[in-house]
Amino acid sequence: MTSMERVLAALSGTPQPRPPFTLALSLYGARLSGCPLSRYFRDAESYGAGQQAVYDSFAPDILFSPFALPLEAEAFGSEVIFLPDYAPNVRKPAVRSAEAFLDLDMPDVDNHPSLLYLRQAIASTAARVHGEVPVCGILTAAVDLPAIVMGIDQWLETLLFDGDRAAAILTRCIDHFAALANAMLHDGAAFIAVPAMFTNPRLVFRRMIDDLILPAMARSFALVRGPIVFHHGGNPMVPFLEDYLDLPGVVGYAVDHRDPLGKARHLLGPEKLLLGNINGPALARLSPQRALAKVDDILHDRQDDYRFIFLNAGADIPLDTPPELLQAISRKITSYTGGM
Amino acid sequence: MNEGDPRKLLIDLILIGERQQAMTLLCRSAEAFGWRQTIFTLLEPALEDIGRRWEAEHISLAAGYLAGKIAEEVLLRAAEQEESLPEVKGPIILGNTEDDYHSLGRKLVAIFLRTGGWKVIDLGNDVLAEDFVEAAERHEAKIIGVSAMMLSTAENIAKIRNLLEKRGLSADIKLAVGGAVFKLRPELVAEVGGDGTAANAVDAPGLMARLLGEEARP
Numbered sequence: 153m154t155s156m157e158r159v160l161a162a163l164s165g166t167p168q169p170r171p172p173f174t175l176a177l178s179l180y181g182a183r184l185s186g187c188p189l190s191r192y193f194r195d196a197e198s199y200g201a202g203q204q205a206v207y208d209s210f211a212p213d214i215l216f217s218p219f220a221l222p223l224e225a226e227a228f229g230s231e232v233i234f235l236p237d238y239a240p241n242v243r244k245p246a247v248r249s250a251e252a253f254l255d256l257d258m259p260d261v262d263n264h265p266s267l268l269y270l271r272q273a274i275a276s277t278a279a280r281v282h283g284e285v286p287v288c289g290i291l292t293a294a295v296d297l298p299a300i301v302m303g304i305d306q307w308l309e310t311l312l313f314d315g316d317r318a319a320a321i322l323t324r325c326i327d328h329f330a331a332l333a334n335a336m337l338h339d340g341a342a343f344i345a346v347p348a349m350f351t352n353p354r355l356v357f358r359r360m361i362d363d364l365i366l367p368a369m370a371r372s373f374a375l376v377r378g379p380i381v382f383h384h385g386g387n388p389m390v391p392f393l394e395d396y397l398d399l400p401g402v403v404g405y406a407v408d409h410r411d412p413l414g415k416a417r418h419l420l421g422p423e424k425l426l427l428g429n430i431n432g433p434a435l436a437r438l439s440p441q442r443a444l445a446k447v448d449d450i451l452h453d454r455q456d457d458y459r460f461i462f463l464n465a466g467a468d469i470p471l472d473t474p475p476e477l478l479q480a481i482s483r484k485i486t487s488y489t490g491g492m
Numbered sequence: 493m494n495e496g497d498p499r500k501l502l503i504d505l506i507l508i509g510e511r512q513q514a515m516t517l518l519c520r521s522a523e524a525f526g527w528r529q530t531i532f533t534l535l536e537p538a539l540e541d542i543g544r545r546w547e548a549e550h551i552s553l554a555a556g557y558l559a560g561k562i563a564e565e566v567l568l569r570a571a572e573q574e575e576s577l578p579e580v581k582g583p584i585i586l587g588n589t590e591d592d593y594h595s596l597g598r599k600l601v602a603i604f605l606r607t608g609g610w611k612v613i614d615l616g617n618d619v620l621a622e623d624f625v626e627a628a629e630r631h632e633a634k635i636i637g638v639s640a641m642m643l644s645t646a647e648n649i650a651k652i653r654n655l656l657e658k659r660g661l662s663a664d665i666k667l668a669v670g671g672a673v674f675k676l677r678p679e680l681v682a683e684v685g686g687d688g689t690a691a692n693a694v695d696a697p698g699l700m701a702r703l704l705g706e707e708a709r710p
């Protein structure tokens with residue numbers, strides 16, 4: 153069975169001995185291929201080579217596009233800093249007001265080098281695994297993008313005190329989101345994943361979410377010509393999961409490590425994919441025994457759940473995580489047969 | 493709404509995002525009792541309550557941000573009326589650590605520290621360990637407060653601790669740390685050599701007082 157078949161089986165809920173599994177190893181490919189991050193996050197072929205190394209080392213069932221949301225902000229004019237040991241960050245937002253945002257030219261997904269890099273990295277990765285392993289394209293939610301184009305404080309300010317401009321900005325971001333998502337799907341992504349932060353009541357007022365944020369998310373998702381995974385973005389999601397169930401095009405939900413998987417499944421119903429949930433960024437802090445015991449617990453907890461995909465929660469697996477631990481996790485899951 | 497109790501009403505207004513009405517309430521109180529009194533008996537207790545809710549994750553970043561905006565405006569108006577708070581405590585040297593550009597957390601911390609009567613010297617983003625320590629020595633500050641959002645930038649805080657050690661300053665200068673990643677990984681505080689943290693900006697004045705072994709203002 154190829155990884156693609158395994159993931160498709162999960163999508164249709166077909167029983168299989170073990171769930172598909174993957175880890176957020178976008179960053180980690182650079183360690184495996186010995187590539188400096190300033191090249192890895194600029195040169196699509198280097199990125200593809202890193203993902204090839206991820207596949208060769210751990211055989212995950214899904215590979216990822218560069219998890220580097222700031223590159224989208226860069227396409228709008230933000231200044232980006234390349235860190236020696238982490239994904240790039242925004243150093244300086246492109247603009248500092250809602251008015252200035254609305255004066256910006258929209259970046260062209262067919263021309264801007266940062267966006268072409270993201271697209272070509274997908275194409276390179278997909279070509280290397282010959283369509284046998286699905287590649288997931290990661291992009292910034294339309295409602296989050298302003299936070300890295302104008303600064304999170306200015307985006308909050310606009311959402312709170314200038315509803316009209318916030319709506320106008322969202323319309324721009326929705327256009328960008330749809331263009332990039334569809335380009336990623338065209339270039340070889342089997343589906344896209346969207347970490348979402350400003351959808352969460354831990355960030356903004358509930359009424360803002362209901363009146364502005366969720367309608368914008370729905371509009372953006374409706375324009376995407378492929379399946380979507382909605383990702384928790386670093387916040388617990390189960391308390392609010394019901395609010396996101398009607399978003400169009402979403403086939404699966406990736407929850408936080410603090411979210412109980414059983415409860416998540418209950419809220420999702422039987423039809424949607426559930427992805428989760430060991431804490432990726434903190435993996436290296438656990439002893440290997442504890443990490444593997446957690447993996448075991450998750451596998452047993454989900455053993456009859458044929459629409460479950462094992463994925464770490466949170467951001468990328470940090471570079472200092474030992475490869476032996478990731479190999480052990482991979483072995484544990486790939487040798488599991490409790491599902492049938 | 494808690495029509496009768498202005499403190500509760502202020503909290504409610506902030507929690508539902510009513511900046512204008514919250515300011516009207518504060519201005520009315522200031523007309524009657526003056527800004528200083530308004531800050532001590534109305535604004536600060538309301539902020540403390542909001543801090544508790546923030547810590548318990550019952551309120552949003554937007555509500556915290558709004559509270560910060562309101563506190564900032566109150567301080568400004570008080571200053572215009574020449575009723576500004578005497579900055580009796582501090583100074584505290586504040587900044588984002590080397591390579592960190594996530595200024596919102598730091599800015600909110602600065603606002604709430606000032607509201608709590610602390611003098612704050614804000615060095616901005618991407619501050620090198622050297623610059624933190626030199627500023628602390630120059631201003632005779634007893635606390636350095638450092639903000640970092642990501643794990644990789646938080647690890648740069650260890651450089652400040654090392655420098656404090658090297659110069660024999662660790663006993664005299666406390667290192668307060670904070671930012672999104674510390675909430676996810678509390679053990680990181682000790683790992684980078686921090687003396688303490690606060691989960692949100694409203695709790696920052698309390699942390700600073702504890703670090704100096706002082707009581708927070710009653």
Ligand code: B12
Nearest residue numbers: 221239241242386467597637639642643670671672692693
């Ligand atoms: C909103 C958000 C985003 C938004 C906007 C980011 C921004 N600020 O520009 C978007 C979607 C664009 C985003 C993108 C990314 N993000 Co982000 N994001 C978040 C989220 C949800 C909130 C962060 C935030 O800004 N909070 C608001 C500020 C004000 O809060 P704060 O920093 O915690 O500060 C408060 C307290 O900590 C305290 N405090 C702060 N400083 C200090 C200092 C002292 C002395 C004291 C006492 C207190 C104190 O007071 C502040 C106010 O109450 C967090 C997860 C979370 N739940 O926290 C992830 C998170 C920070 N992001 C993360 C990551 C990885 C990223 C990306 C690198 C992803 C990528 N690979 O592309 C990018 C980088 C973007 C960039 N900035 O360059 C990770 C970091 C993980 C790690 N181990 O380092 C987090 C933790 C999510 C996760 N679990 O994976 N992100």
